[in-house]
Amino acid sequence: MFAAAGDSMLSHGMKQTGNISLHHLQGILLAVLNPWVAVGIVLLLAFFAAYMNALSWADLTYVLPATSLGYVLLALVAKFALHEEVSPLRWVGIALISGGVGFVAGGPALTAHEHDQDSPPPLLPAKDAARNGAPTEEVVSSGVPR
Amino acid sequence: MKSAYTWGGILVIVFASVVGDILLARAMKQVGDVHALWRRAGLWTVVARIFGNSNFFLGVAAMAIAFFSLLFALSWGDVSLVAPAAASLTFIGNAFAAKIFLHEKVDRRRWIAAMLVAAGVALLAG
Numbered sequence: 001m002f003a004a005a006g007d008s009m010l011s012h013g014m015k016q017t018g019n020i021s022l023h024h025l026q027g028i029l030l031a032v033l034n035p036w037v038a039v040g041i042v043l044l045l046a047f048f049a050a051y052m053n054a055l056s057w058a059d060l061t062y063v064l065p066a067t068s069l070g071y072v073l074l075a076l077v078a079k080f081a082l083h084e085e086v087s088p089l090r091w092v093g094i095a096l097i098s099g100g101v102g103f104v105a106g107g108p109a110l111t112a113h114e115h116d117q118d119s120p121p122p123l124l125p126a127k128d129a130a131r132n133g134a135p136t137e138e139v140v141s142s143g144v145p146r
Numbered sequence: 147m148k149s150a151y152t153w154g155g156i157l158v159i160v161f162a163s164v165v166g167d168i169l170l171a172r173a174m175k176q177v178g179d180v181h182a183l184w185r186r187a188g189l190w191t192v193v194a195r196i197f198g199n200s201n202f203f204l205g206v207a208a209m210a211i212a213f214f215s216l217l218f219a220l221s222w223g224d225v226s227l228v229a230p231a232a233a234s235l236t237f238i239g240n241a242f243a244a245k246i247f248l249h250e251k252v253d254r255r256r257w258i259a260a261m262l263v264a265a266g267v268a269l270l271a272g
Contacts (some may be wrong), residue, residue, distance in 0.1 A: 053181070055174035060167060061256045064237060068263045071270045093269030097266045100262030103255055121226070 065104045068097050148222060155219025159232040162212035164239040169205030175248075176201065179229050230271035234264035 054063045072094050078084040177183070177195050196202055206212050219228045241260040245252040252260075 011191040050251055052170070052174055055171050056177055056180040060171040060248060061250050061251045061252050061260065063171075064167070064240055064251070065259045068267060071267055075270060090270050093266040096266030096269065098261045098266075100266060103259040103262065134246045 021094050062104055065097075065101050069101055152219060152223030152228065154234065155215055155222055156232050156247050157227060158215045159212050159219060159228075160235045160239050163232075163236050164243050166205045166208030166212055167240050168243050169201045169208060169237075171248055173199045173201035173225055174250060195239070227255040233271050234268040236263040237267065 051063070051067065054066070075086055075090060075094055079086045173196070174180070176199055177192070180192055183195070216228070216232065219232070237260050241252055241257065244250040
C-alpha cells in the first residue's frame with residue numbers, strides 16, 4: 001500500500017523533474033530570471049520531498065533505479081509532447097532502464113532495510129522475516145537462481 | 147589536458163553525489179517511515195525531525211557541491227560526455243557505497259539492475 005502510494009508520488013515527481021531539466025537547460029543558457037525557473041524550483045522541491053519520502057521506507061539501491069524512470073519519462077515526453085526525434089540507440093537505453101527497474105521492482109527490495117543498524121544481529125533474521133512475511137523470502141529464493 | 151580536467155570534474159561530481167545520496171538515505175532511515183510518522187505525530191514532527199538531522203544537511207551540501215561541479219565540468223567538457231558519464235558512474239558508485247556504508251543487501255538482482263540502469267542512462271543521456 002505504501003509502496004503504491006510512494007511509487008505514484010515518485011513517478012509524479014519524476015514527470016515534474018523531466019520538465020525541469022528541459023527548462024533548466026534553457027534557464028541556464030538564456031536567462032535565470034524567467035518564470036519557468038520559479039515553477040521549476042517548486043517542482044524540484046516536490047520531487048525532492050517525494051524522493052526523501054521514498055528513502056524513508058526503501059533502500060537507496062531500490063529507490064535509485066526507480067528514480068531513473070524519470071529519464072524514460074523525459075524521453076517519452078520529448079517524443080510525444082515536444083515531437084522530438086528519439087533515436088534507436090535511445091530506445092535501447094529506455095529498454096535497458098525499464099528492464100533494470102523491473103528487476104528491482106520484481107524483487108523483495110522494498111523492506112529489506114534496517115537489518116544491522118540499531119538492533120543486535122542474532123535477533124534480526126527472525127524479526128525481519130516476521131515483519132516482511134514469508135512470501136517475500138520465497139520470492140528471493142525462487143527469483144534469483146543460485 | 148582538457149580531458150583530464152573533464153574527467154576530474156566527472157569524478158568530483160560522482161563522488162559528491164554518491165556521498166550526498168548516502169547521507170540523505172542515512173538521514174531518512176534515522177527519521178523513519180515518513181508516512182507512518184506523519185500519521186502518528188503530524189506533519190510538523192516530520193519536518194522538525196528531518197531538519198533536526200545533521201546528516202540531512204550534510205547530504206544536501208554534498209548535493210549542492212555535485213551540482214556546481216557539474217556546472218564546472220560542463221564548461222570544460224562536452225555535455226554528451228559529462229552528463230551520461232557522471233550519471234551512470236553515480237549509479238554504480240551508489241550500489242557499492244550503499245553496500246559498504248548503509249549495509250544494504252545488494253543482491254545479484256540489484257547489481258544487475260544497477261548495471262542495466264547505468265548502461266541505459268549512458269545511452270539516453272548521450
